[in-house]
Amino acid sequence: MKLNFLGANRQVTGSRYALETNHTRLMVDCGLFQEREFQSRNWHPSPLPPGEVDALLLTHAHIDHCGLLPRFVKQGYRHPIITTQATADLLEVMLRDAADIQLEDAAYKRRRHRREDRPEKYAEQALFDQRDVDHTLPLVQGVDYHVPRRINAHATVTFHDAGHILGSAMLELTVDAASGPRRIIFSGDIGQWNKPLLRDPVLLDQADYVVMESTYGDRDHTDGGNIEDQLADILGPILRDGGKVVVPTFAVERAQELMFYLSRLVRQDRIPDVKIFLDSPKAVDVTQIFQAHRDCFDAEAQQRMAGGDSPLVFPGLTLVRTVEQSKAINAHAGPAIIMATSGMCTAGRIKHHLRQNIEDPRSAVIFVGYQSHGTLGRQILDRNPQVRIHGRNYRVRAQVRKIYGFSGHADRTGLLRWAGHFQQPPRQMFLTHGEEETSLKLADEIRRAHGWPVTVPHYLSQADLD
Numbered sequence: 001m002k003l004n005f006l007g008a009n010r011q012v013t014g015s016r017y018a019l020e021t022n023h024t025r026l027m028v029d030c031g032l033f034q035e036r037e038f039q040s041r042n043w044h045p046s047p048l049p050p051g052e053v054d055a056l057l058l059t060h061a062h063i064d065h066c067g068l069l070p071r072f073v074k075q076g077y078r079h080p081i082i083t084t085q086a087t088a089d090l091l092e093v094m095l096r097d098a099a100d101i102q103l104e105d106a107a108y109k110r111r112r113h114r115r116e117d118r119p120e121k122y123a124e125q126a127l128f129d130q131r132d133v134d135h136t137l138p139l140v141q142g143v144d145y146h147v148p149r150r151i152n153a154h155a156t157v158t159f160h161d162a163g164h165i166l167g168s169a170m171l172e173l174t175v176d177a178a179s180g181p182r183r184i185i186f187s188g189d190i191g192q193w194n195k196p197l198l199r200d201p202v203l204l205d206q207a208d209y210v211v212m213e214s215t216y217g218d219r220d221h222t223d224g225g226n227i228e229d230q231l232a233d234i235l236g237p238i239l240r241d242g243g244k245v246v247v248p249t250f251a252v253e254r255a256q257e258l259m260f261y262l263s264r265l266v267r268q269d270r271i272p273d274v275k276i277f278l279d280s281p282k283a284v285d286v287t288q289i290f291q292a293h294r295d296c297f298d299a300e301a302q303q304r305m306a307g308g309d310s311p312l313v314f315p316g317l318t319l320v321r322t323v324e325q326s327k328a329i330n331a332h333a334g335p336a337i338i339m340a341t342s343g344m345c346t347a348g349r350i351k352h353h354l355r356q357n358i359e360d361p362r363s364a365v366i367f368v369g370y371q372s373h374g375t376l377g378r379q380i381l382d383r384n385p386q387v388r389i390h391g392r393n394y395r396v397r398a399q400v401r402k403i404y405g406f407s408g409h410a411d412r413t414g415l416l417r418w419a420g421h422f423q424q425p426p427r428q429m430f431l432t433h434g435e436e437e438t439s440l441k442l443a444d445e446i447r448r449a450h451g452w453p454v455t456v457p458h459y460l461s462q463a464d465l466d
């Protein structure tokens with residue numbers, strides 16, 4: 001039996017694996033390489049002939065795990081894409097959005113290369129378009145958590161809660177290897193414990209082989225205290241002074257977590273009674289998918305809903321889809337909270353709201369997520385005195401704050417807890433989905449703690465499994 005590492009090796013995007021036995025070929029995830037340095041890999045020919053893969057198993061709907069699916073289908077894949085019900089629903093929103101971005105990016109690059117008189121490059125073509133998404137979605141089969149699903153006579157998969165985003169799962173795969181049945185765990189992205197809405201990551205205790213993420217393998221998250229208290233402390237004074245609060249957010253999970261906290265603060269009268277806008281058609285679509293999959297929520301959220309208190313619908317909240325509605329927010333007088341995408345302020349409606357508010361010292365920009373170097377979000381967070389938005393300079397006079405504790409990923413302590421739960425030594429553990437140095441450090445730590453064989457595979461490497 002052979003395990004092929006086809007992405008997210010010694011870096012964090014493009015998750016993809018292929019497992020080959022004498023009887024079957026399975027692919028796990030099919031993600032887009034998003035880091036500039038590795039983007040050319042998106043155009044490489046498929047490492048396995050798409051027609052020879054029997055099933056594709058998907059851990060969750062983030063683009064770095066599913067964004068190459070339409071291309072794989074374009075290249076000839078016709079078999080099932082098996083994932084949880086919630087991921088199946090999120091997939092449509094995510095892939096449609098990705099197809100739009102593909103077309104825009106390709107058109108932008110064509111224009112720029114022509115202007116600079118550069119030769120044509122691969123990136124001038126979209127990897128896929130909406131038609132390819134049309135062909136992909138009918139292949140998707142949603143399954144329930146924790147119920148073993150037979151893929152064929154030689155392979156079964158069970159999806160367990162990963163606590164990362166709605167629908168996210170770790171896969172427990174049982175396959176017939178030459179020397180007998182083998183259990184292989186793919187962790188997918190492992191979430192944090194005690195997050196709002198989602199159930200905790202499942203701790204598994206039996207595996208022959210483990211493929212594990214390592215994004216935060218060498219550090220713990222900054223402890224800023226209770227998120228709700230941080231929000232109340234920051235929002236209260238600004239709103240009482242009549243300021244507007246602009247919150248850049250990601251459309252999936254972060255926006256809904258924010259709503260969860262805000263709904264509690266509103267109901268407990270811990271913040272003034274103001275208008276709260278979620279301005280992003282994508283985030284609004286995703287919120288509706290959350291509402292349709294309340295079965296994925298944890299006990300606390302279930303209890304609140306049973307008591308008639310929905311964490312995603314509350315007084316003052318307006319979900320904004322159309323451009324007209326979005327523009328109307330500018331005319332809103334008085335204090336308000338405006339959540340909009342994109343999360344790092346690189347595109348989307350957030351830029352309009354920043355233009356409107358960033359020069360007003362009564363207002364604030366509040367960050368709830370990581371801001372990469374070079375992004376507009378990072379420039380604001382670093383308190384650059386001036387930033388450029390839509391071709392014009394703006395003075396940063398609004399207050400700039402950060403809330404600690406939001407993260408979709410388990411930190412070092414969480415990862416070690418998850419890894420340490422296996423009762424028998426796995427024959428081999430593979431660390432992926434982390435920067436090289438980070439994965440190597442975590443591998444060392446697990447080796448030292450348990451004495452298990454742990455490796456950090458390279459891109460396109462292959463492991464022989466007994």
Ligand code: ZN
Pocket residue numbers: 060062065164189
């Ligand atoms: Zn993810």
